[in-house]
Amino acid sequence: MSQQADQFKKLVSHCKEYGFIFPSSEIYDGLSAVYDYGPYGAELKNNIKAYWWQSMVQMHENIVGLDSAIFMHPLIWKASGHVDAFNDPLIDNKDSKKRYRADQLIEGYLEKLEEKMAKEVEKARKRFGDSFDEAMFRQTNPRVAEYQQQHDAILDRFTQSMGAGNLADIKALIDELEIADPETGSRNWTEVRQFNLMFSTQYGGSVSDEDSKLYLRPETAQGIFVNFLNVQKTTRQKVPFGIAQIGKAFRNEIVARQFIFRMREFEQMEMQFFVRPGEEMKWYNYWKEARMKWHLALGTPAEKLKFKDHDNLAHYANAAVDIQFDFPFGFKELEGIHSRTDFDLSSHQQLSGRKLQYFDSELNENYVPYVVETSVGCDRMFLALISQALQEESVPDAKGEDATRTVLKLHPALAPVKCAVLPLLKNKEELTGKAREVFNDLKHSFLCQYDEKDAIGRRYRRQDAIGTPFCVTIDFDTLEDNTVTIRERDSMQQERVRIDEVEGIVRKRTEMAGLFR
Secondary structure, eight states: OOHHHHHHHHHHHHHHHTTSEEETTGGGTOOTTOEEEOHHHHHHHHHHHHHHHIIIIITOTTEEEEOOOSBOOHHHHHHTTHHHHOEEEEEEBTTTOOEEEHHHHHHHHHHHHHHHHHHHHHHHHHHHGGGOOHHHHHHHOHHHHHHHHHHHHHHHHHHHHHHHTOHHHHHHHHHHTTOOOTTTOOOOBOOOEEEEOOOEEEOSSOSSOGGGEEEBOSOSHHHHHHTHHHHHHHHTOOSSEEEEEEEEEEOOOSSOOTTTTSOSEEEEEEEEEEEOTTOHHHHHHHHHHHHHHHHHTTTOOGGGEEEEEOSSOOTTOSEEEEEEEEETTEEEEEEEEEEEETHHHHHHHHHHOOOOOEEETTTTEEEOOEEEEEEEEHHHHHHHHHHHHEEEEEOTTOOGGGGEEEEEOOOTTTOSOSEEEEESOSSOHHHHHHHHHHHHHHTTTSOEEEOOSSOHHHHHHHHHHHTOSEEEEEOHHHHHHSEEEEEETTTOOEEEEEHHHHHHHHHHHHOTHHHHO
């Protein structure tokens, strides 16, 4: 097993063992690609959503919130293009009976070529040291140039075939590149066919009437678009302004895998920013940079994040970029920033027969605004944070099984539990009584945990594993001078402070405001 695969396996195991994520319906052998968030997972997820919501709505005068329904009129999905165009190219392997997305098989082949080029570059960098010129090397090295030429030719053909919906050529490309089933190595493929990703259900009493057919929303954005004028008029917003929403979405993914990275039921944090036509690229670039700063503010290392422009633009977009995160299985999409033009509002205006135009008093004209979208998956954000936060490290001066610890180094503002209150011994009523006093006082300010079970060192380890930034220990000195030991998670440094100082210390380090400043 590779180091990355082993790391990912430990992450999944840790999430279950410590109450972050459970397989859904586990007592019935589970449901594929559906998960439940446990006690600490629910807290972390709520903190992620609070950070996003406050950074969007609270920190911007011209962005307001919305919570639209999951069920919406089926014509909404006709206007948005989801009924006709929300498809993925599906391919089956006849020998393994495994199902794959054809586009991802080809993208995987391209990624391998990129990895080969990166290895050649890295070898040369080590050989030439500070004098190494990467751009020149890529242009002049015969092996890298050959890989690049092959990569560009495949990408160009792939992009054209995807854009034209030419499924036969996508299949031909898979055959020509001799792409095999990743699990079995078989190249015995079916033809490529389209697969619509929307879940459908019935509305009302009829189970057979086509008119009663509804869809579970595959994205939250359309609820924003159809409420565009309702929100604009009631909040008296002027263009440019945004509407933010957090909510569940559902996609019948062909291949749902990699834990919570790709699920059939997931949560999105989306903001649609309405701008004057012709100004969309200015705002597209603004939000591209603003969203990267949002991720970096959490302490995410810059090398873990990168921009990746879309090779194939969606039917509604004139520009699109992903912020990718280096997950244990490689760089993958974490957030998308899209310039959606006026496609959505114009389509709904045409199909509904209702005007969705904005009167711009400064220009003295009506127009359909253009839209810049930011869309981040809450579940993917959760996975990214856990991926970078989960660490195993040596403990100085410790021996045996205490010589290493598993610690979840989440940003304190997002940590599920902010502070744990621990009496030194559980069988001393004077210590447990005082600890309960401290706990009952602190719980008014933030989520705390009281724990008296096991030795104090083991309790520290348990709090480290769920990411608690501070542990407060009540000992016999506390009874004499009203001071406690406060231990910081990352450094393991311990400090003696007065009980009345604890709330201020923890609050200052864990409040969300620090992220915004």
